[in-house]
Structures are given as structure tokens and as C-alpha cells.
Amino acid sequence: MELAIQTRELSKRYGRHLALDRLSLEVPSGSVFAFLGPNGAGKTTTLKILAGLRHPSAGDAFIQGCSVRRESFQTRSLCGYLPEAPTFYGWMTGREYLIYSAQLSSVEREQRKERVEFLLELVGLRKVREPIRAFSRGMRQRLGIAQALVHDPPVLLLDEPTSALDPLGRKELLETLASLRGGPTIFFSTHILGDAERIADRVAILQGGRLLVQERVEDLHQRYGRRTIRLEVEGEPAELIAALRREPWTLEVQREEGYFSLATSDLPAAQRRIPLLLVETKLPLRRMEVNEPTLEEIFMQVLEAPK
Amino acid sequence: MRGFAALWGKEWRETWRSGRLFILVALFLLLGISSPLAFKFLPQLIPAELAEAFSSLLQPTTSEVIASLFKNLSQLGILVLILLAMGGVAEERSRGQLELILARPVSTAAVVWAKFVVWALQLVLALVVVLGSFTLYTHSLFPPGPSLLALLQGGVLYYLFSLLVLAFTLLASTLLPTSLLAALLSGGVFLALSFLPYLGPAYARFAPSSLLEGASHVAVGASPWGVWWESAALTAALILLCNLLAVWALRRQDI
Numbered sequence: 150m151e152l153a154i155q156t157r158e159l160s161k162r163y164g165r166h167l168a169l170d171r172l173s174l175e176v177p178s179g180s181v182f183a184f185l186g187p188n189g190a191g192k193t194t195t196l197k198i199l200a201g202l203r204h205p206s207a208g209d210a211f212i213q214g215c216s217v218r219r220e221s222f223q224t225r226s227l228c229g230y231l232p233e234a235p236t237f238y239g240w241m242t243g244r245e246y247l248i249y250s251a252q253l254s255s256v257e258r259e260q261r262k263e264r265v266e267f268l269l270e271l272v273g274l275r276k277v278r279e280p281i282r283a284f285s286r287g288m289r290q291r292l293g294i295a296q297a298l299v300h301d302p303p304v305l306l307l308d309e310p311t312s313a314l315d316p317l318g319r320k321e322l323l324e325t326l327a328s329l330r331g332g333p334t335i336f337f338s339t340h341i342l343g344d345a346e347r348i349a350d351r352v353a354i355l356q357g358g359r360l361l362v363q364e365r366v367e368d369l370h371q372r373y374g375r376r377t378i379r380l381e382v383e384g385e386p387a388e389l390i391a392a393l394r395r396e397p398w399t400l401e402v403q404r405e406e407g408y409f410s411l412a413t414s415d416l417p418a419a420q421r422r423i424p425l426l427l428v429e430t431k432l433p434l435r436r437m438e439v440n441e442p443t444l445e446e447i448f449m450q451v452l453e454a455p456k
Numbered sequence: 457m458r459g460f461a462a463l464w465g466k467e468w469r470e471t472w473r474s475g476r477l478f479i480l481v482a483l484f485l486l487l488g489i490s491s492p493l494a495f496k497f498l499p500q501l502i503p504a505e506l507a508e509a510f511s512s513l514l515q516p517t518t519s520e521v522i523a524s525l526f527k528n529l530s531q532l533g534i535l536v537l538i539l540l541a542m543g544g545v546a547e548e549r550s551r552g553q554l555e556l557i558l559a560r561p562v563s564t565a566a567v568v569w570a571k572f573v574v575w576a577l578q579l580v581l582a583l584v585v586v587l588g589s590f591t592l593y594t595h596s597l598f599p600p601g602p603s604l605l606a607l608l609q610g611g612v613l614y615y616l617f618s619l620l621v622l623a624f625t626l627l628a629s630t631l632l633p634t635s636l637l638a639a640l641l642s643g644g645v646f647l648a649l650s651f652l653p654y655l656g657p658a659y660a661r662f663a664p665s666s667l668l669e670g671a672s673h674v675a676v677g678a679s680p681w682g683v684w685w686e687s688a689a690l691t692a693a694l695i696l697l698c699n700l701l702a703v704w705a706l707r708r709q710d711i
Contacts, residue, residue: 197555197710197711200555200559201558201559202555202558202559202710202711203710203711204708204710222458222561223561225559225560225561226561228559230555230556230559232552232555232556234552235552235556236551236552236553236556237553237556238466238470238553240470240473240474249462249465249466250556250560252459252461252462252465253459253462253463253557253560253561253562254560254561255458255561296556300560
């Protein structure tokens, strides 16, 4: 597995406060990686170290194999970075800022204009002529994405890219990020778990500067998420519940008002057997649905698990 | 110094678009014309009964007008330069603009030197305006006016000291979290430096602030400018040191 980002025993101390505690992280190339954690978990510190803006107290981080400590110029060339609340020069227009960013990243003069126009189109700012000081928050965030992409970096580092946006702005930005899938590796921090669920294929959960888990979203669902089947039948389900409890894949059956839910260790087996049990118990089926646990539920489970 | 050309270009455009260049030149123009105008029209503003008491003031020589210009430049001019440079790094860092720059493959040396070079050029422009306007007004109001060569030589000594003010304020702006603190530190240091020549001849020989007195002396033709080479050499070394320290400090900072 080729790695876009790797950290080894990365630590950061601010005075007596240990913000990052021996973080070892692996982000495969091409993945959309969500970095989750409550406020103060160390997400921004990690991103800033990766972007070459903060110096690690111990350990090292690598972007495509280049050390952020020893090869800062190379790692900064490989990354596009968007801070949580990007601030630009208000007197510039979006187009001017992108040209300036391209110059700083040594984008060839011949490619500069074409690249800038492409990105302005991508983020929906092509027709905007006003200086940046007149931009809304959503426009600034979209310009932020564009400036991070201006030198076509293989790695994108985004710090809470959607946290300051309204629902519409969030939706637009997530769509822009989703459209980049298959291009650069996207490593983004967020505490909005719904955003991670929508676009990430891998996640890491951080708390108090320590890594709690890093996995593919599917694996996380399988490992932490208990799938449940919700059943609604006509008539008294006591006989059906008793039959279900005798099945080897049944973990738990909970009876609620008007329905009951079944936690299972083998979903396909349960899906095959339940219709037969319904026939045997002669109960008409009103509704049957499989419930996947949300990332939020998994997140809470991981945070609350004994360390 | 990777990224210098782009950073320099941005600093220059910002100076132009924000109106900072215009304000600087306008202020220096005001300093340039205020001395000859004030000396010329002061007699008309003073009541006749007081005129006798201030007779020497009311019939000034060209040298006195020149000395007055350099006094203004040493006080108001330096204050304007501190105000110009105080936000150099501190403001961009606190606003968050700097992190988007330093996350790119640019050197901290390029960031510091681009600002310094643009300010140095602005100052050249401001000094051309101040000395040009002063010469024009003094020629017409107090003929035959000043010696242009002597005035230019005095201007060079003043320029050198001004560059130290800019370099030190930039260093303070790099080290301190806010532009106000940078301005206070810089103002305090240069106020203290202005007393250095009075501590003894050895201090006066090397003190950068001797250049201000030197600028006035040279401009009125009282001494050749070569006399001040020791102060000038130390000032040039300090300018370099301040900028190198600013680069080093910025490189070590967590942004």
C-alpha cells in the first residue's frame, strides 16, 4: 500500500500541554481520509505540522516519503493546505490571489492562467469580479479549496473545511470535494461526522492528542457497528420473538412500542431465515428494514470505550 | 530566496492599492515644504511687539531651514516609518494570511527581504519627494538655496538610519504578537538610541543615531559625510543583523 501521509510517533508539546502524543498514522494514496475528534483533540496541530507550519516536538511526519522535518520545501510542494478560516488579502480579487498562489508554488507561467481559470470554474467563482473583502464565508472557503489545488498537489490537507459554512455552503463544498475523488489524497479534519460519513473512505479518531482508531469506514462499521433489523408484524409477535431467540445469530431482541428490533452477528443468515420464521408463525409482515449504525454512533462508542 | 519575486510583487501592489505609498509620499512632501514655508511666513504670524524678541528666528539662514527639515525628518519621519513597518509580519500572522503563504514552498528569507526591499524603495521615493520639494521651495523663498550635493549626502545618511528603523521594526514585528507591541518596542529602542551619542565621544562615533545629527551637519555643509563612516558601517551591519534575526525567528516560529 502506497502511503501519501505517514506520521511516526509524532508529538507536539505547547509548554506543559501535550497536544499530540506519539501519533502514528498511515494515509494511503488516493484515499479520502477523515480525521475525527472533539475540539482540542490535536487535529489542527497535526494538520499544521503536515503543512510545515508547526515544528514537531518529537517524531516525524512524511508526505510521499519526504520528511517534514528535513525536506520541508519538498513536502510543502506536495501539499495543498486549507486552514479552518482562511484569510486572504482583501484588496485582491479571487483570480489575482490564485495567480499569486500559483507564482509562489512555481507553477509554470504558460500553465498558470489555464489552471487558474479551471479552478475558478470548479469552485464557481469564475464570474466573480469583486475583491475578496466582499466575499461571503462560503465563497472564501471555495477560494480556499481552489488555492490549495492551484499547483495540482498530490495531497490536500483541509482543516475543518465545512465547519464555518451554512448547510447550503457545506453541501456545495462537499460536492466539490467529492468531485475530486480519484485525484489527490484528501486528508481532512472535522467534527461534523455526517460530512465524514458522506465522503470519506477511511477515518481516524483522535482524542486528547492520542489516536484511538484508524480504519476503513466499512471495517469500522463491521468492527464497532452492530447491525439491527427492525421488524413490524401484524398480531402478537411473542412466538416469533421466542423463535428468533433460539437462532444462533441472534444477539439481542428488544421489543418496542409497535415493533421490535433484532441485533445480529450474521446479517445475511438472518435475512434469509426471518421470512421462513414469519411463515412458520403465520404472522403477516408489515415492515422489515436493516439499520446500519451511523458514524456518530460508532464515534461515541470509540470515545466512550475504556482505554 | 525561493518565492522572492512573487512576494515582492505582492508587497509592491499592496503598497500601491492600499494607498500606503501615496500617504507616505504625501506626509514626506508635507515635511519637505513645511520648513521653508513656516520660516518664510512666521514673521507675518507673529505680532509686531514680539517680533523684536524673536528677530533671529524671523531672519533665518538657509542652514537653519535645512537643520529644521532634518529635525522634522528625525522625529516625525521616523515615527511614520515605525507606523509603516509595525504590522509587517505581526499583522499578517495574526490575521492568518501568513500561514497560507508559508504552507507553500517559499523561504522565510524571501518573506522578510521582500517586505524590507519594498519599504526601502518606498523610502527612496519619499526622500526624493521631500528633498526635491524642499530644494524647490528653499531656492525660491531663501535664495540661493541649499547645495544640492550636500543635501543629497545628508539624505543618504538619513536614509541609512531610516533603513535601520525599518529593519528593527520588522524584527520586532516578527518577534512580538501584535503590531502595537512592535511599534512600542521599536519606538522605545530608538528613543533610547537617540541619547547614546550624549554618553561620550566613543559612543557618538559609532552610534547609529549619530547619523541623524550627521545628516543635518552634512546637508548644511558643516562637515564632509566621510566623517560619519563608522556610524554608517555599524548601522549597515545592524540592518543586516536585524533582517537575519527576523528570518531566523520566523523560521523557528509555530504559525
